[in-house]
Amino acid sequence: MKKRTFQGAALVAALAFASPAGASPVPMAPIASASAKELESLVAKARTARPESFRAVAKLREDLPGMARKARAGKVNVRALLVAEGVKALPAILAELREGPEPTPGGRLAPTSRSWAIGLLEATGHWRDPVAIPVIEAAAAHPSAEPEVVAAAARALGSIATDDAERRLEALYEAQPQKRRALAPAIGACRRVAMGRFLAKALEGSVAEEAQAVVEGLGQVGSAWPWQTPELVKRGEGNDTRRVAFEALLGRYARAEGSLRAAIVDALWLVDWPEGPALARARAERDPAAKAVYLELAQKLEKSPLRR
Numbered sequence: 001m002k003k004r005t006f007q008g009a010a011l012v013a014a015l016a017f018a019s020p021a022g023a024s025p026v027p028m029a030p031i032a033s034a035s036a037k038e039l040e041s042l043v044a045k046a047r048t049a050r051p052e053s054f055r056a057v058a059k060l061r062e063d064l065p066g067m068a069r070k071a072r073a074g075k076v077n078v079r080a081l082l083v084a085e086g087v088k089a090l091p092a093i094l095a096e097l098r099e100g101p102e103p104t105p106g107g108r109l110a111p112t113s114r115s116w117a118i119g120l121l122e123a124t125g126h127w128r129d130p131v132a133i134p135v136i137e138a139a140a141a142h143p144s145a146e147p148e149v150v151a152a153a154a155r156a157l158g159s160i161a162t163d164d165a166e167r168r169l170e171a172l173y174e175a176q177p178q179k180r181r182a183l184a185p186a187i188g189a190c191r192r193v194a195m196g197r198f199l200a201k202a203l204e205g206s207v208a209e210e211a212q213a214v215v216e217g218l219g220q221v222g223s224a225w226p227w228q229t230p231e232l233v234k235r236g237e238g239n240d241t242r243r244v245a246f247e248a249l250l251g252r253y254a255r256a257e258g259s260l261r262a263a264i265v266d267a268l269w270l271v272d273w274p275e276g277p278a279l280a281r282a283r284a285e286r287d288p289a290a291k292a293v294y295l296e297l298a299q300k301l302e303k304s305p306l307r308r
Contacts, residue, residue, distance in 0.1 A: 024100040025117035026149050029141040035134035039094060042131060046091035056085050057092040061101060064116055078119020079126070087127045093120050094135050118152040125156030133160060137168050140179075147182035154183050158190030166194050173202070180206075184213035188220025191232055196221045196241040200248035212263050215252070218245040219267030224306065246273040250283060253297055254290035265297070269304045276301045 031039075047054060060081055068074045082093060097120050121139060124132040139145060140153035154172070157165045169190055173183050184202065187195055199221060203214045222245025227238035249264050249271070256264055268276065277298040284294035 024098060025113050025120065026097065026139045027142040027144050028098060028135075029138045029143075031134040031138045038131065039098065039135065043091045043095045046088075050088050050091075053085060053089045054092040054095070057082070057089055057096055058101060060085075061096070061116060068115070076115060078115055079122040082119055082123035083126050087129070090124065090127055090129060090132065093123055094132060096120055097124070097135050097139065114146070114148065118148060121149065121152040121156050125159030128160045130160060130162055130164060133157065133162075133165055133168065136160075137172070140172055140183075141176075145179070147179070150179050150182040151186040154186030155189040158187060158195070161190050161192055163194075166190060166192060166198075169195070170198055173198075177210075180210050181213045184210070185216040185220060188217040188223075191221055191226060191235070191237075191241060193237040193241045193244060196244040196248075200244055203248050203252055211252075211256075212260050215249065215260065215263045215267050218249055219270040221245055222267075222271040222273075224270065224272040242271050242273055246271045246276060246279070250276075250279060250297075254287065254293050265300055268297075268301060269306060272304060272306045 060078075064076060064078070067076045082089060097117075117139075121136060124136055136153045136156045140150050140157075145153075154169060157169050169183075169187050173180060173187065176183070180202075184199065187199060196218070199214055199217045203211065203218065206214050222242040224242065226232055227242060232238060246268065249268050253261065253264050253268075273279070280294045280298035280301060284291040284298070287294065
């Protein structure tokens with residue numbers, strides 16, 4: 001088999017249309033040469049040691065159109081199918097993302113290629129292996145990356161949740177204002193106190209649709225239920241992260257109107273900070289001009305669906 005490398009950026013047409021075999025399912029920004037060499041070495045070794053994992057990923061790709069035709073509403077959980085292959089499939093998934101499928105005579109990806117690309121990205125985050133970070137970042141950083149792909153890549157980086165992944169998420173958000181509506185909600189998947197603080201700061205100067213996206217991200221990063229899972233409990237950042245998210249949302253509430261104010265209430269309900277109603281009443285006493293607004297909010301927090 002001819003050796004394939006990770007050099008260069010593979011460009012493809014819009015994901016909703018068929019793409020020729022051998023093309024990456026997503027546009028890829030260039031990655032650093034050191035990372036490219038590491039990936040090339042990882043994939044080459046895996047091809048020799050575990051060729052069956054590459055065959056399994058290829059078969060899933062080929063079977064996807066048929067599965068989509070049989071599935072309800074044409075939706076297939078690609079991520080779950082890939083994760084079921086086990087961590088041994090990670091090199092094959094990274095190769096598929098970076099270079100696309102092996103060339104086959106007449107082979108073509110079906111119109112479900114967007115779902116395939118998103119599933120590939122989300123699966124890379126499942127195993128939390130930092131080796132995947134450069135490829136995930138390259139998918140999000142390409143100028144023509146679709147919002148759904150950007151969000152999937154951000155969720156994958158958030159799942160890896162290392163300091164390096166956090167820095168890259170922050171850099172993506174700062175460098176690409178046009179993608180913030182997709183990035184901000186997905187950044188909430190990186191449940192670390194540092195990301196809570198980053199989103200809190202982002203909310204301060206944001207307006208309109210970007211503000212609504214950041215609010216959604218704060219609701220996710222501080223969401224009470226995930227912080228009760230054993231893995232996140234071990235991280236020991238739950239209370240600090242939830243408090244940061246709650247206070248940022250509370251501080252913006254009085255200045256918000258319409259759909260943004262409603263989104264803040266939803267996010268506050270998700271965070272479900274135990275002292276929430278008391279904090280809203282304390283804010284009412286400190287801010288006479290917004291007293292009625294915060295007292296009304298305190299009542300809404302007490303009637304949260306999570307408190308029933």
